[in-house]
Every structure is written in C-alpha cells, then in structure tokens.
Amino acid sequence: MRRTCAIGLDIGLSTTKAVAFAPDGTTVARAERDSVNSQPRKRWVEREPDSFRATVFGVLADLTAQLEDYEVVGLSQSAHGDGIWVVDGAGQPLRPGILSLDSRARGVLAELVSEPLASDLLRVSGQLPMVSSAPAVLAWIKLNEPEIYARIAYVLFAKDMARFWLTGQIAQDYTEVSSGFTAVDSQRVSATVFELYGLAKLSDAVPPVLDSAQLAGSLTKQAADATGLPQGLPVAGGMHDIVSGSVGVGAVRPGDVSVIAGSYCVNQRITDAPERGDWITRSFVAPGLWNLIAASPSSSTNMDWYARMLLPDLVAGSKAAGRGSFGFLDSVFDGLDPLTEASPFYLPFLYGSPLPEDASAGLVGLRSWHTRADTVRAVFEGIALNHRFHLDALPVPVDAVPKVMGGISRNPYWSQLLADLLDRPIEVTTRSEPGALGVAMAAFVAAGVYPDLDAAVAGMVHPGTRVTPGPDAALMERRYARYTALLSALRPWWGT
Numbered sequence: 428m429r430r431t432c433a434i435g436l437d438i439g440l441s442t443t444k445a446v447a448f449a450p451d452g453t454t455v456a457r458a459e460r461d462s463v464n465s466q467p468r469k470r471w472v473e474r475e476p477d478s479f480r481a482t483v484f485g486v487l488a489d490l491t492a493q494l495e496d497y498e499v500v501g502l503s504q505s506a507h508g509d510g511i512w513v514v515d516g517a518g519q520p521l522r523p524g525i526l527s528l529d530s531r532a533r534g535v536l537a538e539l540v541s542e543p544l545a546s547d548l549l550r551v552s553g554q555l556p557m558v559s560s561a562p563a564v565l566a567w568i569k570l571n572e573p574e575i576y577a578r579i580a581y582v583l584f585a586k587d588m589a590r591f592w593l594t595g596q597i598a599q600d601y602t603e604v605s606s607g608f609t610a611v612d613s614q615r616v617s618a619t620v621f622e623l624y625g626l627a628k629l630s631d632a633v634p635p636v637l638d639s640a641q642l643a644g645s646l647t648k649q650a651a652d653a654t655g656l657p658q659g660l661p662v663a664g665g666m667h668d669i670v671s672g673s674v675g676v677g678a679v680r681p682g683d684v685s686v687i688a689g690s691y692c693v694n695q696r697i698t699d700a701p702e703r704g705d706w707i708t709r710s711f712v713a714p715g716l717w718n719l720i721a722a723s724p725s726s727s728t729n730m731d732w733y734a735r736m737l738l739p740d741l742v743a744g745s746k747a748a749g750r751g752s753f754g755f756l757d758s759v760f761d762g763l764d765p766l767t768e769a770s771p772f773y774l775p776f777l778y779g780s781p782l783p784e785d786a787s788a789g790l791v792g793l794r795s796w797h798t799r800a801d802t803v804r805a806v807f808e809g810i811a812l813n814h815r816f817h818l819d820a821l822p823v824p825v826d827a828v829p830k831v832m833g834g835i836s837r838n839p840y841w842s843q844l845l846a847d848l849l850d851r852p853i854e855v856t857t858r859s860e861p862g863a864l865g866v867a868m869a870a871f872v873a874a875g876v877y878p879d880l881d882a883a884v885a886g887m888v889h890p891g892t893r894v895t896p897g898p899d900a901a902l903m904e905r906r907y908a909r910y911t912a913l914l915s916a917l918r919p920w921w922g923t
Contacts (some may be wrong), residue, residue: 429498430455433870434490434656435863436483437668438462438506438585440528440690441731443489446863447497450876452887455497458489465523465576470530473523473603474585483589484653491655499656501870502593503639503647503663505671505862506585507690508603509691509744511560513568516580518591522572526585527691528724528778532567533785539563544623553611553701553717555709558779559724562624566604569626582608582632586665594644594662597634602667602718603631604636605710607748611701611717614710622655639662639712640872640880666712668862669693669720674712675868675879676854677863677888677911678697681716684823686814686853692726692775694817695719696827703866704869712869712880721817724778726810727835729788732777733806733836738799756803756838763800766808771797772913773809781816782914784921791913810835811844812910818849830891831858846894847903864888 432447447455465471491499502901509527514520536558539548545555556563561582569576583591584603591597601614609625610617617671621630637643643664651658666674669687673695678685680697687693696719701708724738733777734742734753745754764789771792780786818829831853835841842855858864868883879884883909 429496430502430507431876432494432497433501433867433874433876434487434869435860435865435867436487436502436504436589437671437860437863438483438589439668440464440507443486445486446487446492446860446861446867447494447886448867450871450886451541452864452889454860456490456493458486458487458493460489462694464526468531472528474526475523475577476520476811479524479588480592482503483592484650485870487654487656492878494772498714499660500876501661501663501874502656503873504586504589504665505668505866506589508584508606508667509557509561510585511564512583512588513514513575513579514583514588515578518581518597520588521575521578524585524588525564527720529564530558530779532563533558533569535565535566535663537810539566539624547623549618549703550628551610551617551623552607554607556607557665560607563627565629566624571579574603579629579632581634582629583634584667590665591641593646593650595647596644598637598643599634600637600639600662600664601710601714602639602665602670602712603750604633606667608749609710611703611708621871628743629662639664639666639670640869640878641833642873661870661874663866663869665866665869669695669722670712670718671865672832672862672883673697674865675858675863675888676832676856676891677884678830679880679884679885682824684697684821684827684829686818686829686831688726688814688831688841690726690728690809691722691724692810692813692817693720693722694814694821695721696821704822704824718777719821721781721789721820723781723813723817725775727833728772728793729775729777729810730749730835733803738803759800759803760840763798763804763881765821766804766899766902766906768902771800771801771805773805774909774913775806775809775813781813782918782921786917786921804834807835807838807841808844808906811841812907814845815848815907816911828852828854830854830856832858832861842894843897844903847894847900848907850896850900850904852893852895853894857889
C-alpha cells in the first residue's frame with residue numbers, strides 16, 4: 428500500500444517552495460524555484476503572470492517527480508499577503524501582479540490615513556492600510572490606470588491567482604479578504620469599507636470567501652498535465668503566508684503569539700474577539716477567530732540585500748564551500764568584540780518601516796575600528812530591534828512564549844538576540860518550512876484525513892527549541908532605548 432502525503436505550496440517574494448508532508452508532519456520531499464519579480468520603476472515591485480504561472484506549475488512538477496512512492500491526497504497554497512492581482516471575468520490578469528514590497532501607493536496612502544477617514548476605517552474595518560495593502564493599491568490603480576480599473580471583475584491575492592490556475596475556481600479566504608474588504612466585527616465583506624476607500628465599484632468584485640481548510644476545487648486536467656499530479660486532486664482554500672506560518676508552528680488558539688522573521692517583520696497574536704489599536708486586526712482561518720498583526724517589510728530581506736550588495740565575496744565563498752549563500756554567518760562573529768552600548772546600529776528600513784514617515788535604512792555610529800563583522804551584527808540586531816518595536820505595540824500576554832520562525836531565526840546568535848531583547852523565553856521552530864506545513868494541514872483537512880485544523884496541529888506539529896534570555900538582557904534593554912530615541916530624532920528629517 429502506498430504511503431500518503433499532502434502538498435503545501437508556499438509562494439514567497441524571493442522563492443516559491445512546494446513541500447510534501449506525511450500525516451505525522453514528517454517532510455517527505457521538497458522543491459524550490461526562484462520567484463521572478465521585476466522593478467520597472469522606483470517603488471514598483473511586480474510579477475508577470477506568465478512567469479508566475481510557470482513557476483507554480485514548475486515547482487509542483489519538480490516535487491511530483493520525487494513522489495513516485497506516495498499517493499498525494501491534497502494540496503493547498505499560501506503566499507505573501509497584500510499587494511493585489513486584478514482579473515477580468517474569465518480570471519485573466521489585467522496587469523502584472525503588484526507585490527507586498529511595492530510602495531507606489533505612498534501618495535494615496537497619505538490621504539487614506541488622514542482624519543477623519545482614518546478613524547472611520549479603524550472603527551469599521553479594524554485597521555488602517557499600509558502602503559502595499561490591497562485597498563491602497565486599488566486606489567492607486569483607480570487614479571493612475573483608470574482603463575484597467577474599469578475592467579476589474581475580481582480582486583485576488585497571489586495564492587488565489589495560483590489556486591485559479593490549479594482549479595479554474597475563483598475564490599478568496601478569510602485571512603486575506605480581511606486585509607481591507609471586511610467589517611472587523613462581522614468578518615463579512617462590507618460595502619461600507621469599499622465606500623470609505625472610494626472603491627464602491629469593487630464591492631461586488633470579491634469572489635466567494637472560504638475557510639482556509641475548506642475544499643475549494645480540484646486539479647484541472649491542464650494543471651494535472653503540467654504538474655504530473657492527479658486530475659481531480661482536492662485543493663483547499665489556503666491562507667496568507669503569515670497565517671500558514673502561525674498554523675505550522677502550532678500557534679492557533681487565542682493568546683498564542685508568533686513571530687516571522689522573513690521578508691516581512693511579522694508579529695501576531697490570535698484572539699477570540701476583535702481588538703482595535705496600533706496594529707492590524709484581521710480574520711484568522713475561520714469566522715470567530717481574529718489575528719492581531721504588527722508588521723512592516725523590514726526583517727530578513729535586509730540581510731539578503733546586505734549580503735548580496737556588500738558581502739558578495741563571502742556569499743561566493745560560502746556557496747563554493749557547499750554551505751549555501753549564508754553559510755558564512757555561522758562563523759562571522761567569531762572573535763568579534765562583545766556588543767556594547769556604543770556598538771553601531773542598523774535601521775532595517777530598505778523596503779519600509781513601522782513609522783508613518785518615509786524612513787530609510789542606514790548604519791549609525793560607525794567608527795574607524797569597526798569591521799565588516801560589526802556591521803553584519805548590526806544588521807542582525809536591527810532586524811531583532813524592529814521585531815521588539817512591533818511586539819511592544821501588541822497586547823502580548825505576560826506568560827506568552829512567542830513561537831518564532833523564518834530563515835534568520837535558525838541562527839543561534841540572532842535567536843538569542845531576540846530572547847534578550849524581549850526578556851522572555853521564545854520557542855524557535857526547528858522546521859525550515861512551517862508555512863508550507865500550515866497549508867499542508869489545510870490540504871489534509873480538505874481531503875478528510877483530519878477533521879479540522881486543531882486535530883492536524885495536534886498530529887503534525889512538533890515542539891521547537893526553547894531559547895531563554897541571557898546575561899545581555901539588561902544591555903539589550905538599554906540598546907533598545909537608544910534605538911527608539913534614534914528613531915524619534917530622525918523622524919523630522921525623514922518627514923521632509
């Protein structure tokens with residue numbers, strides 16, 4: 428008898444991964460392809476439909492080739508949230524997809540977050556838009572591409588676009604429809620929200636909304652031929668990737684806190700009632716659960732950029748030694764002087780920040796005796812400092828142990844920095860693909876292997892590594908105070 432597995436498709440800003448899992452959570456096989464993005468203008472970050480579709484089908488075909496001994500019983504997908512895909516009535520994209528690293532809507536955003544509109548949006552929708560939020564991007568399209576705006580039949584997110592190519596069915600799910608289209612209390616699509624954004628025409632452009640683990644359709648013959656997967660394979664609704672990551676590490680119940688150090692700096696807490704504040708309030712995987720999110724596009728992408736642009740020799744040497752692009756990080760701090768209050772700071776704002784001003788990245792406090800290792804450590808710390816900044820904005824329970832994930836979190840130096848900064852224990856997942864695992868759970872539920880996501884979490888999630896604060900916690904508290912003072916001092920300059 429062939430063993431069974433389910434596939435989690437995780438569509439990221441830099442890579443797209445397909446991972447197969449057994450029902451006990453064991454990784455069976457994985458495949459990865461680079462995500463192809465373009466930056467045709469300053470502040471624009473887009474994805475062409477043809478290359479996106481080829482990447483989705485290609486990475487699934489790569490995975491299928493490894494599964495000869497397995498029966499695939501289900502598939503589901505997650506992707507970076509925010510941004511938008513706009514399509515016509517046949518589901519064909521009207522323009523390239525706009526990604527969550529895009530900031531073209533900054534001018535529009537300034538109007539949307541000004542009073543009295545901001546208070547009305549917060550009261551009705553539970554959140555204010557970010558520069559890449561779907562409503563802000565749609566308002567930009569309305570203003571700058573009116574001929575496209577007039578033809579919009581449906582608004583989709585990246586994972587919904589992928590699901591359409593796999594199943595031929597157009598839908599959204601609760602985790603993403605709540606990024607700007609729903610009333611926060613009812614969790615239902617709200618014409619009032621669209622009117623507040625000046626997008627009343629699009630109130631009928633939201634497709635059916637599904638639970639994340641609900642059956643959304645089945646694999647078409649065309650998709651089956653392209654991927655090698657069986658025609659008719661059940662496909663679940665899926666979820667925003669920050670939610671699938673939370674599910675993948677077992678943070679699924681009210682009070683649970685999770686941290687994602689990925690392309691975005693994501694910090695989130697689950698509740699059983701909506702709460703408004705200096706965070707985003709969205710729906711979790713099904714009605715009755717909410718997700719409080721404090722986030723900005725300012726986490727591990729900083730290290731990616733810094734290594735690519737300023738440390739190419741270390742990256743090349745690490746690759747040549749078979750240790751991957753970032754293998755050099757394992758030893759970069761060897762022999763480095765201990766962190767002090769006078770060590771340089773890094774501001775991790777290459778793509779955006781949690782501040783309303785147009786903050787930029789930079790190193791502050793460099794001296795002639797500092798080395799490249801000092802600057803790498805500053806980037807590490809800057810990413811951790813930004814997570815602390817966001818977590819301070821959330822009403823995190825005193826006894827909560829944040830579950831932490833993301834590539835940089837697997838570096839022991841960084842995870843210790845975060846535990847010291849928070850002065851509380853954290854649990855770092857030992858899995859490399861928690862987001863793919865989260866949607867694979869949804870696929871198992873849609874296929875009937877598990878009755879619900881809670882049961883899937885109980886059967887598939889394994890505890891991570893616990894990291895406790897060390898002797899540097901007091902120093903990191905002082906460093907954090909200096910960091911926040913630095914942000915305050917720079918805000919008038921950034922605002923000019």
